[in-house]
Amino acid sequence: MTAPLNFRPHPLSTMADGTIKQVNPFSGTEVWTVPGRGNRPIAKAVAHPQPLTDDMRTRADAFGSDRPLDTPPEKARMVRVGDNWEILRGLLPSELAGHPAEFRRVPNLFEIVSYDYWRDNYAYEPDPETQARMERYLADEEGREHVLAIVKTRLRASGRTEEADTLSEEELLGFAPTYFAGGHDVIIARRHYTDEATDTSGLASSGTLSPEEHAGFILFTVDAMRDLYERNRYAQYVVAFQNWLSAAGASFEHLHKQLVAIDEASVQTELEISRLRQNPNMYNEWGVDFSFQHNLVIAENDSAILTAGVGHRYPTLTLYSRSEVSEPWAQSEEDIRGMSDLLHAAHAAAGPHVACNEEWHHRPPGLDLPMPWRINIKWRVSTLAGFEGGTKIYVNTLSPIDVRDRVVPELYHLRDEGRIAPSIRIATECRAERNPLRYNPLLRL
Secondary structure (H helix, E strand, C coil): CCCCCCCCCCCCCCCCCCCEEECCCCCCCCCEEEECCCCCCCCCCCCCCEEHHHHHHCCCCCCCCCCCCHHCCCEEEEECCCEEEEEEEECCCHHHHCCCCCCEEEEEECCCCCCCHHHHHHHCCHHHHHHHHHHHHHHHHHHHHHHHHHHHHHHCCCCCCHHHHHHHHHHHHHCCCHHHHHHEEEEECCCCCCCCCCCCCEEHHHHCCCHHHHHHHHHHHHHHHHHHHHHHCCEEEEEEEEEHHHHHCCCCCCCCCEEEECCCCHHHHHHHHHHHHHCCCCCHHHHHHHHCCCCCCEEEECEEEECCCCCCCCCCEEEEEEECCCHHHHCCCHHHHHHHHHHHHHHHHHCCCCEEEEECCCCCCCCCCCCCCCCEECCCCCCHHHHHHHHHHEECCCHHHHHHHHHHHHHHHHHCCCCCCCCCCCCHHHHCCCCCCCHHHHHCC
């Protein structure tokens, strides 16, 4: 009898010489960790740090908090009102200074999937609310000039300088819907450097935020994901990710996340769906239960569980939501906060000088199977080479055990210092219960 595709009797095995072989139970990716390669430092210090000036803190790049008109018109901003968060949408340029933002949501100047893609392939048009917001912005003199400047910047950067210089104002404004109704957004944090930084090595990362600030970051990102789905009926999936530092693909070393609406589920999602149909409980069995059995659970709280990932091309931490609700935007604020606290702790443990990708995975709308919200944090500490390309076997310098042993002591230290949420349970404090992810309704009967 042929074993089901998701059946992996040995996702993690150690050879006699110490080589650790891994097979990701969800993707089938094969990874080897060779002895002696995991002791190297993974953080890369900033080269030639320079003393900071006040101007550098707020104007270091186009994402700087004092340069709001260097990005396309904001869709929304997250502000603090007392002890609460509030999302303000569609402000005019003259209104920005009166509502200081902790996080801003703006269209990406260079989209992966453009507005033209949706318009030309699906006859997509802005919804009435978006259309009204665009018209209000263009009716404002400063708003109109802002949009014209952004369109010209994009044309020149795309090698279309002649068009930028010769097109009429009305022709230039024909590009405006791209920056109001597009499906590729950026969530930008306020700080470029930490408040305590004295030189350019003091970058503000996810882990340098307070747990409360990070919760606002995640709530705002989840809201943006919901909004993109609701405003584009043709979006089949919204990809959410974070590239931190240039080695992980970041154009700016300024904290930001990105969301991209696409018209099909990702290859990885489709593969996981096919395996989920054979085993609806696979995220418990091959994700969290397997991690408990092999002492790879790093931390948990009542809403989420953080593990050392198995079978990834880069050293990886995997975070699972315990919620019964598959969609992040439909979860309770308490459950979202629990995910945020563990995600923040994972970044804090790595530190601000480790390049990493943060990849969000969730159930595509309309899928008839439950699927937990989960996030991978991948440390970009190695470079794929010819061996990997030729064999599709990936050499990962750190095994899941190495990842666990690096992160757990840091979490204890951070918790003792009050820099991560005190509700986090670490390593042996975690409760080794079976099927702790509640997404599978069969387990709730």
